[in-house]
Amino acid sequence: MxxxxxxxxxxxxxxxxxxxxxxxxxxxxxxxxxxxxxxxxxxxxxxxxxxxxxxxxxxxxxxxxxxxxxxxxxxPRLIRLGEAAARPLATWARPHLARLVEATGETANMALLDGDEVVYVAQVPSRHSMRMFTEVGRRVRPHATGVGKALLAGLPDAEVRALLGRTGMPAATERTLTTPDAFLAALATVREHGFAVDDNEQEIGVRCIAVLVPDSPTAAAISVSGPAGRLTDAATEKMVPLLQEVARELSAALAGAALPETEGPGEPDPEAAPG
The missing domain is CATH 1.10.10.10 (Winged helix-like DNA-binding domain superfamily/Winged helix DNA-binding domain)
Structure with a gap:
């Protein structure tokens, strides 16, 4: 500041x-x-x-x-605050994720960037029986996920390289991007098109489409995940505008959840003197 x-x-x-x-x-x-x-x-x-x-x-x-x-x-005390803050975020997100599930039939998630990791904080599951790796509370490296790409696309390339250097880029599948240059090229595509795709990179047979939640108080992304046979390129083209619309609505909901200012003058500050 x-x-x-x-x-x-x-x-x-x-x-x-x-x-x-x-x-x-x-x-x-x-x-x-x-x-x-x-x-x-x-x-x-x-x-x-x-x-x-x-x-x-x-x-x-x-x-x-x-x-x-x-x-x-x-x-370490910040961890407790962060976990407590994530709970109301999940509450506000669920109706919006439910709308995605209703419209697409696939599982919808919300994830945050917490330090160098992606943490899933909310989920509304698909009506289909297929179970995927995502679950609330799970932490993953960002390089092999759609939400991770959406979140990191908002950072400068130098910061992304530094993060990848700290986390490493192990392969979850043969489709996982495992070099910083390949990942940064993927982020350039995310920035150009406004959405990210995990194409069998975290789990074979599963695709994920993700977008950033704009102006979120903490970096957040929402996604739709499902079998690659259903989340085809044609399906993606139809889902992306809906994802972006829901992300904007969720952003507005989060902004509206801020507490109103209290009435009256501010509390005197014993350290308000310059320096």
């Missing part, structure tokens, strides 16, 4: 120290979950003394931990 954004948000009646602390957590997440004070100063625009004070508080609360090399990493 640039300094101008910090000043603007604090003028809205919020608690400046809280706004700054959450901004630092987001900068850490953008940096891959681990960073140093000088990097945080460069990315946030905040003075080093302010960052050091806020980080001490976050460490004491368990939301950040300090590594032996003196760098800071996101802490």
């Amino acid at each position: 640039p300094p101008s954004d910090v000043r603007k948000s604090s003028a809205s009646g919020g608690v400046q120290s809280l706004e700054r602390a959450f901004a630092l957590l987001e900068h850490m997440a953008d940096a891959g979950g681990e960073t140093g004070l000088s990097e945080l100063a460069a990315s946030s625009g905040l003075p080093l003394p302010t960052i050091h004070r806020l980080m001490r508080t976050l460490v004491a609360c368990g939301y950040v931990r300090q590594q032996p090399n003196r760098r800071y990493a996101l802490g």
Whole structure:
């Protein structure tokens, strides 16, 4: 968050120290979950003394931990918050996923990018009996999934390469993309056409069509999965506009779920002085 954004948000009646602390957590997440004070100063625009004070508080609360090399990493207490936040997301998503199942007859999923992994947070199963690998709570590497491609297509290529370097690209099937160059070429196609396809790459005989949920508070994608014999190119052409429409509707639902601002002046901030 640039300094101008910090000043603007604090003028809205919020608690400046809280706004700054959450901004630092987001900068850490953008940096891959681990960073140093000088990097945080460069990315946030905040003075080093302010960052050091806020980080001490976050460490004491368990939301950040300090590594032996003196760098800071996101802490374990954030996992509990993330899991709790995913539950209402799933509740809001299910009616929209149910609409996809009703229209396509196939299984619909919602997935988030959590660190370097894709986690499935909501699912409405197909009426057909075929069981696929996806299930709520499952975590997978993003390179072999349609939702993973949809999620990573929104990132710069350099960040995608760094992520793939951390996760590796093992083959789930003979169709899995296993090199960064091949995967980045696939992402270019996703950006051009506005949807991603997993074509037998995670599970032989299964195709998945996925799109990004625009303007989601956390990176999210929805998908339709089913047998490759049913999710043909012709079927995909018909399903993509519906997926994109449902993604927009889900985005609007998530935006509408934000809590209204409370009335009255903001709470005084004992750390509101500059620096």
